[in-house]
Amino acid sequence: MLEAFAMSDKGCVRGNNEDYCLIEPENGLYVLADGMGGAKAGEKASRLAVDTVAEIVHSAPHRDSQVLLTAVEEANRRVLMAAHNDPELEGMGTTLVAALDLSEGFSIASVGDSRAYLLDGGGLRVITDDQTWVNEVGRPLGLDEESLRNHPMRHVLTMAIGASAPLTVNYYSVPLETGAMVLLCSDGLHGVLELAQMEQILERGRLGALEDSCGELIAAAKDAGGPDNVTVVLVRKSD
Numbered sequence: 001m002l003e004a005f006a007m008s009d010k011g012c013v014r015g016n017n018e019d020y021c022l023i024e025p026e027n028g029l030y031v032l033a034d035g036m037g038g039a040k041a042g043e044k045a046s047r048l049a050v051d052t053v054a055e056i057v058h059s060a061p062h063r064d065s066q067v068l069l070t071a072v073e074e075a076n077r078r079v080l081m082a083a084h085n086d087p088e089l090e091g092m093g094t095t096l097v098a099a100l101d102l103s104e105g106f107s108i109a110s111v112g113d114s115r116a117y118l119l120d121g122g123g124l125r126v127i128t129d130d131q132t133w134v135n136e137v138g139r140p141l142g143l144d145e146e147s148l149r150n151h152p153m154r155h156v157l158t159m160a161i162g163a164s165a166p167l168t169v170n171y172y173s174v175p176l177e178t179g180a181m182v183l184l185c186s187d188g189l190h191g192v193l194e195l196a197q198m199e200q201i202l203e204r205g206r207l208g209a210l211e212d213s214c215g216e217l218i219a220a221a222k223d224a225g226g227p228d229n230v231t232v233v234l235v236r237k238s239d
Contacts, residue, residue, distance in 0.1 A: 002101060004030060005210035006233040009218045011188055012226030018042035018094075019186050019231040022050050028101025029057055030233050034114050034186040036160070037092030041083075045094040048082060049075040049161045053098050065171065068100045068109045072161070072169050076111075079162035093162035097128060097184050099235070105175040106182060111167065112160045115190050117183040117198070118174055119206075124183075124199035126190075127172050131159035176237045181206070188230030189221050202234075210234045 004025045010017040018035035020043070031050045035042030056071035057063075075096060083089045095112025108116045113130040129135060137158075159168050176182070181202060189198070201220060205213035214232050221230045 001238050002028065002235055003210060003238060004233065004235045005214050006030075006032075006231070007211070007214035007218055008231040009222065009226075009229070011229050012222050014229055016040065016043065017229045018046055019188070019229040020046035020050050021184070021231050021233055022054055023233055023235075024054070025235075027057070029054060029099070030182075030184060030235055031096070031098040032114055032184045032186060032231055032233050033094045033096045033161070034112070034188070034229065034231070035092070035094040037089065041089045041092035042094065044082070044089060045079050045092040045162055048079055049094050049096050052078050053096070057100065063100070063102060065102065065107050065173065068098055068107050069169055069171060072096060072098060072109050072111060073167055076161045076165060076167045080165060083162060093160040095157070095186070096161050099182060099184065102173075105173045108172040108174060110170045110172075112157050114184070114186050116172070117185070118176075118180065119183065119199065119202050120177055120180040124195060124202060126195075127174055129170055131168070131170065132157055178237055178239055179206070180237050182235040184233040184235075185217075186229060186231045188226070188228035189217060189232055191228065192221050192224040192226070193217075210236060 004023045006023045021032040033046035033049045035046030052075040053071040060067040095114040097110040097114040100107045110128040116127045
């Protein structure tokens with residue numbers, strides 16, 4: 001059995017919230033997007049991408065890993081089309097991380113730098129790989145973490161929904177043991193909190209209400225300055 005909770009906040013600096021998420025525990029579907037673009041285009045991109053993934057998963061005759069990949073690719077197609085058809089939406093895009101509960105494990109697809117983490121007996125670890133300049137160029141060049149944190153390219157994505165076709169989607173399959181938790185989040189969380197701090201909050205609330213842990217994570221991000229929208233989705237496997 002899986003239980004889930006989601007929470008989103010615009011943070012302390014941004015005037016609007018371009019993050020969007022959806023949880024459907026009854027369907028085993030969890031999706032989060034962090035939009036970008038002028039005016040309110042980022043909001044439109046993130047909502048369109050998430051809603052498209054849900055629509056494709058709902059209408060699929062069979063639930064398997066390919067369904068999730070097809071859904072993410074269709075989300076990319078629709079965001080590209082929407083931007084092409086409306087000049088005000090030109091240049092919009094969004095990150096996307098989606099998880100689908102399958103018999104063989106938790107299926108996760110990601111584009112951009114919104115992340116999925118797993119908390120189990122081995123502690124908290126990140127599952128997804130960021131599609132960013134920092135991760136794909138900076139680190140391979142041997143730049144140290146302090147330099148990367150302050151680098152002018154630190155916010156540049158190498159892939160996003162609505163940025164290009166064809167799309168490169170990262171895919172993962174994670175077995176979930178009883179008591180394990182999956183965290184999906186935008187960079188408004190992982191970009192300001194250290195892994196150890198996130199793990200401490202999740203461990204403290206491991207047996208408590210997921211709503212409380214979501215609230216504590218967002219409060220910690222805002223206490224750290226809250227420079228961006230912050231969204232968290234928590235999924236826990238119970239008996």
